[in-house]
Amino acid sequence: xxxxxxxxxxxxxxxxxxxxxxxxxxxxxxxxxxxxxxxxxxxxxxxxxxxxxxxxxxxxxxxxxxxxxxxxxxxxxxxxxxxxxxxxxxxxxxxxxxxxxxxxxxxxxxxxxxxxxxxxxxxxxxxxxxxxxxxxxxxxxxxxxxxxxxxxxxxxxxxxxxxxxxxxxxxxxxxxxxxxxxxxxxxxxxxxxxxxxxxxxxxxxxxxxx
Amino acid sequence: xxxxxxxxxxxxxxxxxxxxxxxxxxxxxxxxxxxxxxxxxxxxxxxxxxxxxxxxxxxxxxxxxxxxxxxxxxxxxxxxxxxxxxxxxxxxxxxxxxxxxxxxxxxxxxxxxxxxxxxxxxxxxxxxxxxxxxxxxxxxxxxxxxxxxxxxxxxxxxxxxxxxxxxxxxxxxxxxxxxxxxxxxxxxxxxxxxxxxxxxxxxxxxxxxxxxxxxxxxxxxxxxxxxxxxxxxxxxxxxxxxxxxxxxxxxxxxxxxxxxxxxxxxxxxxxxxxxxxxxxxxxxxxxxxxxxxxxxxxxxxxxxxxxxxxxxxxxxxxxxxxxxxxxxxxxxxxxxxxxxxxxxxxxxxxxxxxxxxxxxxxxxxxxxxxxxxxxxxxxxxxxxxxxxxxxxxxxxxxxxxx
Numbered sequence: 001x002x003x004x005x006x007x008x009x010x011x012x013x014x015x016x017x018x019x020x021x022x023x024x025x026x027x028x029x030x031x032x033x034x035x036x037x038x039x040x041x042x043x044x045x046x047x048x049x050x051x052x053x054x055x056x057x058x059x060x061x062x063x064x065x066x067x068x069x070x071x072x073x074x075x076x077x078x079x080x081x082x083x084x085x086x087x088x089x090x091x092x093x094x095x096x097x098x099x100x101x102x103x104x105x106x107x108x109x110x111x112x113x114x115x116x117x118x119x120x121x122x123x124x125x126x127x128x129x130x131x132x133x134x135x136x137x138x139x140x141x142x143x144x145x146x147x148x149x150x151x152x153x154x155x156x157x158x159x160x161x162x163x164x165x166x167x168x169x170x171x172x173x174x175x176x177x178x179x180x181x182x183x184x185x186x187x188x189x190x191x192x193x194x195x196x197x198x199x200x201x202x203x204x205x206x207x208x209x210x
Numbered sequence: 211x212x213x214x215x216x217x218x219x220x221x222x223x224x225x226x227x228x229x230x231x232x233x234x235x236x237x238x239x240x241x242x243x244x245x246x247x248x249x250x251x252x253x254x255x256x257x258x259x260x261x262x263x264x265x266x267x268x269x270x271x272x273x274x275x276x277x278x279x280x281x282x283x284x285x286x287x288x289x290x291x292x293x294x295x296x297x298x299x300x301x302x303x304x305x306x307x308x309x310x311x312x313x314x315x316x317x318x319x320x321x322x323x324x325x326x327x328x329x330x331x332x333x334x335x336x337x338x339x340x341x342x343x344x345x346x347x348x349x350x351x352x353x354x355x356x357x358x359x360x361x362x363x364x365x366x367x368x369x370x371x372x373x374x375x376x377x378x379x380x381x382x383x384x385x386x387x388x389x390x391x392x393x394x395x396x397x398x399x400x401x402x403x404x405x406x407x408x409x410x411x412x413x414x415x416x417x418x419x420x421x422x423x424x425x426x427x428x429x430x431x432x433x434x435x436x437x438x439x440x441x442x443x444x445x446x447x448x449x450x451x452x453x454x455x456x457x458x459x460x461x462x463x464x465x466x467x468x469x470x471x472x473x474x475x476x477x478x479x480x481x482x483x484x485x486x487x488x489x490x491x492x493x494x495x496x497x498x499x500x501x502x503x504x505x506x507x508x509x510x511x512x513x514x515x516x517x518x519x520x521x522x523x524x525x526x527x528x529x530x531x532x533x534x535x536x537x538x539x540x541x542x543x544x545x546x547x548x549x550x551x552x553x554x555x556x557x558x559x560x561x562x563x564x565x566x567x568x569x570x571x572x573x574x575x576x577x578x579x580x581x582x583x584x585x586x587x588x589x590x591x592x593x594x595x596x597x598x599x600x601x602x603x604x605x606x607x608x609x610x611x612x
Contacts, residue, residue, distance in 0.1 A: 083470070125543060129506035136509065136549075162506045163556045163602070164543025 002117045003028045005046040007037040007063065008079070009055045013102070017050065017079075020106030025113055033057045038066045041074055047117045051096060053080035053087050064094035077116045079104075085130050092192050098122025120182040121189035128161035131192060150188065157184040229277075230284040234291055237298045239278045261305040440468055460500035467493055484519055484553055485510040488546045491527045499534035502541040509548035514609045519553060521587040522607045528579040529557035529603040537561025537601060551608055558602040563595040580605075 002025050006014050014030045021027065028044050031037035034057035041049060041063075049067075053060040060078055067074060078096040080087060081103075088099050097116045100109065101124060112122040123131070135150050150158070153174075160170045167185075171178045229248045231240035242260060246253040263270030444465040451457040485507035492503040513519045526544070533542045539561030546555045576593060580603060584591040589607035 125504060125506045125545070129508050129545070132508045132547075159545075159547070162508065162547075163545040164504065164558045164560075 001026050002048060002113055003044070003046045004048050004050060004113060005029050005031065005037075005040055005044055006050045007031045007040075007055070007060075008050070008052040009033060010052075013052075017109070020109065021113070022106070022110040025110055034059070034062045034066070037063045041067050041072065046074060048113050049074055049076045050113070051076045051078050051091070053078055053082055053091055060091050060096070061094045064091065064096060068095045075116050075119070077112060077122060079109075083126055085134075088127055088130055089134070089192075092127070092189070095193065097189065099127045100124050101126070115182070119186075121185045123158070123161050123185055123188070125162045125164055128158040131188060132158050132162065150191065154184050154188050157181055158188060161185075229281045231278070231281050232284040235294070236291075237293055237301065239274075240283070241274055241277045241281065244281055244284070245277065257301050258304070261301055261308065264305060265308045436472060440465060456500050459502075460497065463500075463502055464493075464497050467496070483510045483512050484523070484546060484548060487513065487519075487523050488526065488544060488555065491523060492530060492544050495527065495530045495534055499531070501534040501539070503530060503534075503544055504541060505544045505546070507546045511548045511553060511609070511611070516609075518587045518589065518607055518609050521583050522553065522555065522589055522605055525580045525583045525591060525605055526555045526557060526603075528575050528583075529605070532575070532603075533557060533559040533561065533601065537563070539600065551611055553607045553609060555605045556602060557605075558600065560600040563597050563599045563601050565597050566593065566595060 004021070004025055004027050006017055006027060007030070008014050008017075009032050011032070014032075018027050018030075028046050029040050031040045033055055037049070037051075037055075049063075051060040051063060055063075060076075060080075064076060067076075076091075076096040078088075078091040078099045079102055080091075080099070081101065082088075083101060092099055097119075098112060098121055100112050100122060104112070104124075115122050131150075132155065156174060157170055160173060165173065167178050167181045170181045174181075229244050231244040232247070233240060235253075236243055237257065242256040243253045245251075246256040249256070260270040260274055263273060444461050448458050448461050451461070488507060489505050492505045495501075496503045511519075526546075530542060530544065533539060537559040539559035541560070543558045544556065545558075547553070580593070581591045584605055584607070587607065589605060591606075592604045593601065594604070595601035
């Protein structure tokens with residue numbers, strides 16, 4: 001049973017998510033702003049925090065900074081209505097292990113939560129598109145070639161995610177296991193978070209596209 | 211940012227607008243009116259100024275004549291409007307009265323010694339008129355903030371005016387008329403400047419504030435209009451079709467997209483680049499068929515003049531239409547990628563798919579509208595499908611970078 005905390009400033013949305021989540025997910029609490037979220041995470045120690053990006057008091061990034069800064073190993077899945085690149089890249093670089101939009105179906109959300117709980121990454125098609133775009137748009141020489149570029153395989157996986165393929169379909173398409181797909185995505189996530197190419201953030205800000 | 215906008219805002223008052231003489235509402239030649247609009251004063255004030263100055267050795271007449279010659283007439287359609295003779299008569303009467311007053315007191319003989327009078331009068335007039343009605347009332351009641359705040363300067367100015375006036379009288383009586391007259395004129399003008407400067411500065415600041423407030427209100431009005439025209443409208447429509455979930459979804463999606471565009475999307479020319487065009491086509495088909503179409507674009511390229519990309523876009527539209535109409539998939543994924551000179555568009559659904567061998571390709575416009583069109587323009591199209599596995603159409607086109 002995966003224990004989940006829902007952090008969102010819209011009560012309607014919180015109850016909606018609660019109702020939609022499958023039986024394998026236990027919602028242990030809700031929080032509506034940065035402070036209550038930080039407190040609830042410390043008290044309840046959930047497996048996964050469903051984190052809204054836009055909230056009073058600094059938003060999801062502030063929660064990430066406070067919680068992960070204090071050495072917690074709780075996992076975050078960002079959930080937002082915004083598809084703006086700066087928001088998406090911002091929370092991922094802040095430490096979230098995935099990003100999905102709020103119009104995701106209950107079943108998909110349940111899958112995503114389980115995946116994050118298992119330590120894998122969750123990429124929506126749009127996030128995959130952003131990453132491809134961001135890593136492709138670089139012309140500046142990279143500082144750390146391992147972190148600053150994607151491998152051919154990672155690119156293929158991301159491209160398939162962007163095309164709307166599920167992990168299982170990607171595995172079938174590339175003749176690899178689902179586990180390998182997950183490994184590739186996690187590795188992309190790691191690069192996204194650790195690469196100190198500042199173009200990433202700059203790119204995201206410059207590209208204010210939905 | 212807002213300030214820069216404020217400054218750059220075209221208010222019709224470019225800094226060096228040329229003075230013109232309007233035909234509408236003129237009394238003599240339209241000079242006073244033109245000058246008034248140039249100086250942002252009431253025409254009455256300017257007219258009184260001319261009358262006052264005319265009493266002083268006819269300076270006003272000369273100035274009026276010069277301005278009449280210099281300033282071009284404002285273009286006017288149709289018959290020139292008649293002059294307002296009653297007003298003209300009133301101003302003439304004022305001029306006569308002043309002249310008579312000057313003659314009786316002997317001031318007019320002083321010639322240039324009359325100038326302080328005229329300058330003081332004009333200054334006072336401007337002070338009176340420039341303030342808006344509310345301010346004028348405050349001024350009269352003596353409660354105006356700026357007077358209180360700048361009491362010292364006000365007192366100084368008033369004292370100077372008084373000294374100037376007294377000196378003028380003294381000069382009339384005893385001193386050689388020319389030199390002290392000039393001197394006192396300077397003193398009077400200086401006094402008036404000291405009185406008026408802080409107040410004018412205050413006015414200027416107020417004007418700026420007003421302008422900013424107006425822009426803010428305009429922005430608010432724009433948001434309100436947006437909410438009213440689209441969001442409220444859509445919500446009403448949704449309530450009316452509440453029993454039709456498909457239609458409700460379609461309306462909500464369309465509204466969401468519109469709002470997102472408005473919030474985040476820079477104004478884009480939908481016909482200029484591939485990414486923008488794909489987004490627009492997806493939005494149109496989403497509206498037409500009520501199926502959610504998710505678009506992801508990586509890279510971008512301007513549309514080519516040879517029409518290769520336009521053909522590709524048409525093919526992608528056909529693929530979206532097919533997916534929306536026949537696949538029964540709840541959503542469609544569109545992925546457009548530009549890599550160097552190669553443009554690829556994928557249109558994928560998770561619907562029922564079909565058997566490529568049994569369903570002839572010329573159905574659903576696949577052979578003509580998708581494959582044929584792509585091949586004619588030097589591209590390729592590939593259709594991948596299986597019953598129960600959904601369908602994916604892949605379009606590829608090579609173009610030369612502009």
